Amino acid sequence: MPDSFSFTLLKTDGAARRGQFVTPHGAVQTPAFMPVGTQATVKGLTPEDVRLTGAEIVLGNTYHLMLRPGAERIAALGGLHKFMNWPLPILTDSGGFQVMSLSTLRKLSEQGVTFRSHLDGALVELTPERAIEIQALLGADISMQLDECLKLPAPRDEIARAMQLSLRWAERSKRAFEKVRGGRALFGIVQGGDDLALRGESAKSLTAIGFEGYAIGGLAVGEPQEVMLKIVEETAPMLPGERPRYLMGVGTPHDLLEAVARGVDMFDCVLPTRNGRHGMAFTRYGAINLSNARHADDARPLDAQSAHPAAPTYSRAYLHHLTKANEILGQVLLSTVNLAYYQELMAGMRAAIAGGRFGDFRAATMALWQQGDLPPL
Amino acid sequence: MPDSFSFTLLKTDGAARRGQFVTPHGAVQTPAFMPVGTQATVKGLTPEDVRLTGAEIVLGNTYHLMLRPGAERIAALGGLHKFMNWPLPILTDSGGFQVMSLSTLRKLSEQGVTFRSHLDGALVELTPERAIEIQALLGADISMQLDECLKLPAPRDEIARAMQLSLRWAERSKRAFEKVRGGRALFGIVQGGDDLALRGESAKSLTAIGFEGYAIGGLAVGEPQEVMLKIVEETAPMLPGERPRYLMGVGTPHDLLEAVARGVDMFDCVLPTRNGRHGMAFTRYGAINLSNARHADDARPLDAQSAHPAAPTYSRAYLHHLTKANEILGQVLLSTVNLAYYQELMAGMRAAIAGGRFGDFRAATMALWQQGDLPPL
Numbered sequence: 001m002p003d004s005f006s007f008t009l010l011k012t013d014g015a016a017r018r019g020q021f022v023t024p025h026g027a028v029q030t031p032a033f034m035p036v037g038t039q040a041t042v043k044g045l046t047p048e049d050v051r052l053t054g055a056e057i058v059l060g061n062t063y064h065l066m067l068r069p070g071a072e073r074i075a076a077l078g079g080l081h082k083f084m085n086w087p088l089p090i091l092t093d094s095g096g097f098q099v100m101s102l103s104t105l106r107k108l109s110e111q112g113v114t115f116r117s118h119l120d121g122a123l124v125e126l127t128p129e130r131a132i133e134i135q136a137l138l139g140a141d142i143s144m145q146l147d148e149c150l151k152l153p154a155p156r157d158e159i160a161r162a163m164q165l166s167l168r169w170a171e172r173s174k175r176a177f178e179k180v181r182g183g184r185a186l187f188g189i190v191q192g193g194d195d196l197a198l199r200g201e202s203a204k205s206l207t208a209i210g211f212e213g214y215a216i217g218g219l220a221v222g223e224p225q226e227v228m229l230k231i232v233e234e235t236a237p238m239l240p241g242e243r244p245r246y247l248m249g250v251g252t253p254h255d256l257l258e259a260v261a262r263g264v265d266m267f268d269c270v271l272p273t274r275n276g277r278h279g280m281a282f283t284r285y286g287a288i289n290l291s292n293a294r295h296a297d298d299a300r301p302l303d304a305q306s307a308h309p310a311a312p313t314y315s316r317a318y319l320h321h322l323t324k325a326n327e328i329l330g331q332v333l334l335s336t337v338n339l340a341y342y343q344e345l346m347a348g349m350r351a352a353i354a355g356g357r358f359g360d361f362r363a364a365t366m367a368l369w370q371q372g373d374l375p376p377l
Numbered sequence: 378m379p380d381s382f383s384f385t386l387l388k389t390d391g392a393a394r395r396g397q398f399v400t401p402h403g404a405v406q407t408p409a410f411m412p413v414g415t416q417a418t419v420k421g422l423t424p425e426d427v428r429l430t431g432a433e434i435v436l437g438n439t440y441h442l443m444l445r446p447g448a449e450r451i452a453a454l455g456g457l458h459k460f461m462n463w464p465l466p467i468l469t470d471s472g473g474f475q476v477m478s479l480s481t482l483r484k485l486s487e488q489g490v491t492f493r494s495h496l497d498g499a500l501v502e503l504t505p506e507r508a509i510e511i512q513a514l515l516g517a518d519i520s521m522q523l524d525e526c527l528k529l530p531a532p533r534d535e536i537a538r539a540m541q542l543s544l545r546w547a548e549r550s551k552r553a554f555e556k557v558r559g560g561r562a563l564f565g566i567v568q569g570g571d572d573l574a575l576r577g578e579s580a581k582s583l584t585a586i587g588f589e590g591y592a593i594g595g596l597a598v599g600e601p602q603e604v605m606l607k608i609v610e611e612t613a614p615m616l617p618g619e620r621p622r623y624l625m626g627v628g629t630p631h632d633l634l635e636a637v638a639r640g641v642d643m644f645d646c647v648l649p650t651r652n653g654r655h656g657m658a659f660t661r662y663g664a665i666n667l668s669n670a671r672h673a674d675d676a677r678p679l680d681a682q683s684a685h686p687a688a689p690t691y692s693r694a695y696l697h698h699l700t701k702a703n704e705i706l707g708q709v710l711l712s713t714v715n716l717a718y719y720q721e722l723m724a725g726m727r728a729a730i731a732g733g734r735f736g737d738f739r740a741a742t743m744a745l746w747q748q749g750d751l752p753p754l
Contacts, residue, residue: 040698044705069673069698077676077694085690296446299454313462317454321417321446328421328705 005142005185005212007244011354015236015263018353021213021244023089023141024183025081028056030244030265031349033256033342034091036273039064040074040084043273044332045339047086053308053336054343057089057141059268062134063098067117067124071137079139091268092140094131094173094189097149097217097249108148110165128172136180144215145173147189152223159193166191166217167205174209185212187246193218194227196234203238214239215246216264220255229258236263253282253345254369257362260349272338277331279323282338283311286369290334294376295320308340382519382562382589384621388731392613392640395730398590398621400466400518401560402458405433407621407642408726410633410719411468413650416441417451417461420650421709422716424463430685430713431720434466434518436645439511440475444494444501448514456516468645469517471508471550471566474526474594474626485525487542505549513557521592522550524566529600536570543568543594544582551586562589564623570595571604573611580615591616592623593641597632606635613640630659630722631746634739637726649715654708656700659715660688663746667711671753672697685717 004024011018019030035042035050037058042050050058060080065071074083080090096113099106103115103124112127128146135143147166150159170188177186188206192198206214216235219228232247239245246266247259256267272282279291283303290302298316306312310333322330345365352361381401388395396407412419412427414435419427427435437457442448451460457467473490476483480492480501489504505523512520524543527536547565554563565583569575583591593612596605609624616622623643624636633644649659656668660680667679675693683689687710699707722742729738 039702039704040695041704041706044709046706046709068702069694073674073694076674077692083692083695083698085695297450297453315454315460317446317450318417318460318462321460325416325445327416327418328708329418329423331705332421332423332709 004183007213007242009242011356013353013356013358014261015233016260016349016353016358017263017265018350019244019265023185025087025089025141026056028089029350031256031260031346031353032057032266033346034059034266034268035339035342036061036268036270037084037086037090038270039068040080042335042339043277044328044335045273047084049336050086050339051088053339054347055088055339057091058086060090060092060138060140061098062092062095062131062138063102065092065138066095066126066134067119067122071134075137075139079137081139089141090139091142092135092138092144093248094144094146095126095134096131096146099126100149110168112146128169129176132173132176132180132186136182136184140184142185142187142213143177144187145170145189145211147191147217149191149218149221150193151221152193152218152227154193156193156195156198159191159195160198163191163193163198163202167202170206170209174211187211187213187215189215189217189248190235190239191218194223194231196231199231199235200238203235207240211243213244213246213266215248217248219247220250225255225258228255229262232259232264233262253342254366256342256345257349257365260353261358261362272342273335276335276338279330279334280338281319281334282341283373284341284365284368285371285373288373290316290319290323290330292320298377300374300377302337303341306337306340307344308337310336311340381560384590384619386619388733390730390733390735391638392610393637393726393730393735394640394642395727396621396642400562402464402466402518403433405466406727408633408637408723408730409434409643410723411436411643411645412716413438413645413647414461414463415647416445417457419712419716420654421705421712422650424461426713427463427716428465430716431724432465432716434468435463437467437469437515437517438475439469439472439508439515440479442469442515443472443503443511444496444499448511452514452516456514458516466518467516468519469512469515469521470625471521471523472503472511473508473523476503477526487545489523505546506553509550509553509557509563513559513561517561519562519564519590520554521564522547522566522588524568524594526568526595526598527570528598529570529595529604531570533570533572533575536568536572537575540568540570540575540579544579547583547586551588564588564590564592566592566594566625567612567616568595571600571608573608576608576612577615580612584617588620590621590623590643592625594625596624597627602632602635605632606639609636609641610639630719631743633719633722634726634742637730638735638739649719650712653712653715656707656711657715658696658711659718660750661718661742661745662748662750665750667693667696667700667707669697675754677751677754679714680718683714683717684721685714687713688717
C-alpha cells in the first residue's frame, strides 16, 4: 500500500464523476458511500458484515471516540483500524458537528470550543490542533479540519462569521497536520450556509490553503432538499476538479443520486443504519416500513434482485415479526439490507458514469422508486 | 433424511452418555446444548451465525410464537424452519413454563390453562391438545407435552397435585400427538419438584405411557444447585436408557458438566445469550464481566484458544468499550462467543465420553474455571 493519499478522476458524465482514491489502507472507488461507525462500530454489524455490503471505507466520529474510550487509549491499542478490526480506509470527522449537536454548555472562542461531555459532564476543549492530534492518534486515513457548523436557517452575518472562523481554523488545521501527516490526507470544509457568495469565498480561500480533498459542510441541517442541491450544484464547480468532493452527513438515496449528478464523490450518513433499527428498509422500490401490518403474511423477500444475501433470504413476514417483537436480529438485518442497497446504488452510479449513461440510470432509478413497492399479495 | 425420530446410545462412561438422535431435519450429537430462539430468533444472531457456533438444534418457544406472530400464520408461511431460516432440527416447548412465568390472570383447570397474553391482554386457552396442535403447526422436530411447572420451594401436596395433573396431561398429549405425528417426536416431562418419591412415580408413569424422549422439568426454578443435581442424579436412572434425557432450562457451564456426569443428554438455556447481552462472557477461564474497568486497556483477546473466530479476534478493550457504550455489536459478539463456548464445552464432553476419559475432562475443565481468568496485564 502507498504511504500517501492520491485521487484519480477516471471519467466524467455531465457533472457526475467516476474516480478512485488510494490511502495507506487501500483504494476506494468513487462515488463512494461511507457507513458511519460512530463509536468504533457500524451499529449492529461486524466489520466482515460491513465489507460484505460492499463498503470500502467507514467513518469514525472524533467527538464520540475522544470521550470514550479516548484517543490516547485507542492509539495505545494500535489505532482505530486495529481496535475495531476494520482493515480498510477510515475517514474521521473533526468532532465539530457533534460538539454543536450533543454537548452542553458549549463556549466557542477564536481558540476553539470548550464543552461538557454528554457522558459524564467532564469539561473538554477541542481546538483545530487537538482535533488533528486526535485524528492522528486514531490513525485516520482521511482527517477533517475542525469547523463551526450552524443549523439553517441562520442570519447571514452569523453564517459569515462562522464561515470566516472555520477558514482560520482550516489554516491552523493545515499547519498542525503538516507535523503528523504520515501518509494521511486532510480535507478542508466549505461553509457559508445557504449563501452562495459566502460559499464561493469559502471554497476559494480553502483552495488557496490547499487540501487533499474538499468537503461541503453545513448542509442537511434543516434546509429543504432543493436548497441543499442548489448549494451543492453551485459549490462543487468552485472546487478543484482533481480533488475528491465530500458532501457531509448526506443523505437519502435520492439525495445521493442528485448530489452525484452535481459532482459529489463521497458521502456519509447514519440513515441506512438508524432507519434500519427502526423498521425501515431502503430498496430499489423506495422506502418500506416493515412494521406495517401489510407485511405480516407476506412470504416474499424484501428485494429478490439484491446481490446481498440478506435481502432475498428473509421473508417480509419474518422481518415484520422481528420488527414488531423489537428483536436485535431485525435491527441487524434491516441495517445490513439498507447498507447493501446504498452500496448497490453507488456501484450502479459508478458503472453508469463509466459507461456514459448516468442520465439513463438516474431516470430508471427514480422511476422505480416512484413506482413504489410491490403491490400487496 | 428419515421421516421418523431415533436415538442411538453410542457410548457410556460412568453415568455420562454419548449418543446421537436423528430427526427429519438432521442428526444431533449428544450431549447437546440447544440455543434458545424464543421469538423465532436466537437473540442477535443470524441462523448462519448460530450454525457457526456449532449448534445442531435450536429451541423455539410455543408461548411466544402462539401469541406473536401466531402458529397458524407460521404454518401458512411454511413452518418455523422456513420462517426463521433454520434448516436443522427444532425442539419446541409446550408453552406451559412461560404461561406460569409471563402471563397474568392464569386460571388452571383439569382441562388446561387460560391466561391473558402479556402482549395485548387477549384471553388465550392452552390445553394439552392445543399445545400439540401448535407445535405441529410450527413443524417442530421434537414436541413437548404440556405440564404444570411450579417454583421451588413448594408444599409437597402442591408438588404432588401438579405432578399428577402433568401425568394426565401427558396421556392426553400422547393421544393428540398420535394424530399429527408425521415423523416428529414427543417428549414427556418428569415432574415432582424436589421429592424423589414423586419424581420416581412420575418417571414410572411416563415410561408406561411411552415417549420418544424424557425431560426432567421443574428444576432450575429457585432451588440450590446441589438439590437440582441430586434430583437429576436420582431421576436419570429411572428413565429408559435407550431414550434421550433432556434437562429443561439448565444452565451454567458447571450445571451442564455436572448434569452430563449424571446421565443427561440435552439442555437448553437463555444464559449464554442473555448474559452476553449484559456484558458477561463464558470462557474456559470461567465467567468474565466485560464491563469491568480492568479490561479497558487490555489488548488481549477474550480467549485465544477458542476455535470460533469471534473469541480470538476482538480485544478485551474493544469488547469492554462496546459494552460500556451499550452497542448492539457488543451484545452480538458476546452472545456469539458464549454460544461458541457452550458448544465447545459440549464437544469436549462428547469426545471425552467417547474416549472413556470423561472424569479427566471434568476435572481439567473445573480446574481451569477455578484457576479463573488471565491475570491483569
